[in-house]
Amino acid sequence: MSGRKPVITSSAAQHFWDECAKGRYLLQQCTNCQTFRYPPGPICWNCASDGVEWVESPGRGTIFTFTTIGRAPSEEFKPYVPYTVALVDLDEGPRVMGNVIDCAPEDISIDARVEVAFEDVGDAVLPQFVLSGATAS
């Protein structure tokens, strides 16, 4: 599939997406106050420090909310309908968006535990989520 490539807006973001392509889920952590942040950027939203390091995350989290889409926004998403978009609270703190894949939409619920699984969608490798215990394809 094409057309799902993120519009990459910074060198920090480029690093995040490059590492996703290698199957590594990296988060930025502030070296001053230890707060994790997402999306990546130069400054800590908690303490305004520019001290930062990249930390590999196991990508585990909890579904805060989700929605299952019955009508594709554009051509490139039609093959996936119905698919689920979720906001996931990572154990490190940040809230991220991703699809919950490799399960039936009716098995997805708020507070369900999930973990990152990388999905190659053709022109990008996206950090997606699977229900914990499920096997990524």
Next chain:
Amino acid sequence: MKDKPAIVGAATAGVDALEDPTDYWGLAQVVSARAVKDAGMTFRDIDGVVFITSVWPPERVLTSAAYLAQTLGIKPAWAKMIPYGGTPISEHFMWASMAIQAGLATNVLCVASENLNSRLTRGGVVEVFAKTANNSEWEYPFGPLLPSNFGMIAQRHMHEYGTTSEQLATIAVSARKWAALNPEAGMRTPITVEDVTSSKMISSPMRMFDMSLVSDGAAAAVVTLPERAHDGPNVPVRVMGFGECVDSQNLMFNKYLTKMPGLRKATDQALAMSGLARDELDIVYPYDPATISVVVELENMGFCEPGEGGEFVSDGKIEPGGSFPINTHGGLLACAHPGPSASMIQMVEAIRQLRGECGDRQVPDAKTALCLGEGGFYAWQVNVLGRE
């Protein structure tokens, strides 16, 4: 009230899509002429313009207010552009009032115009909004629609409070009842709760009839100096107060989704400036791109307790003849949602109600109204309007 700037002219165009132009600038020019005429003025009397950007290039440019002023022969002009998206779309009266109070302008023409439906069609609008309302790096690759944001809010509200799809559906049913009384409204056919809960699932739990229309439409109003309020032919409507606050732009940055301290703050600011209490408001205009929006907004503006919104809206009080009338034109759900002009259409309806011009849908002796505008997901602006 005598020291508040006064709205002395108001108009809509293209909302019923019958005889008016369907091009962007044509709509803006026609509605401007109508509003100025309604105020008993000509373009020569206008020295300020507030205009909002279009959804889509080539008109999505920040020079549009100056361009509109020159096409209308308004010069010299104080010209203020409001960007659509990210900031609330209802900022016209705030900027006009501040400009008048600062001495920058005396008669300010406030305009909003869009021809979403004619230019893009419904399918095109769905795609454009999915790509522009959602972040193109951290959201769009995962395929959310614009309505997915409301789906995620509703899912959370249902989880926390037990709100039901049937309760949300009553909001869409009520919007159609108001729209049936408004000759300009786009969707005037009555619907039932079952029609809503059996309509196509768009982004769960939001179905087709939980979501707003896609429309053309323009609206405009003229704001003048407090002391000129009575110079024109109309009952003046005062800009009593306004407040503005951002909770978030994208939902992944919003901690709660169901709780909005910024909306509460904006509402409190606007009411404090107006000197009015919540129970002194005759009509409330929530911003209703989706049914769930009405519930979370009424809760967070302080008209009911957190979690009680579903019950609050579903006992008939928001319908025509009810004790808590909302969106008397039919709202974005049943009158029109032409993107950037949705809020001005809503505010012109409020002005017409306060003037007593609304015929079958007139709220008896309405003197005060509160209008809410939203930008992105949870950037808020509240306007309180009133008459003597």
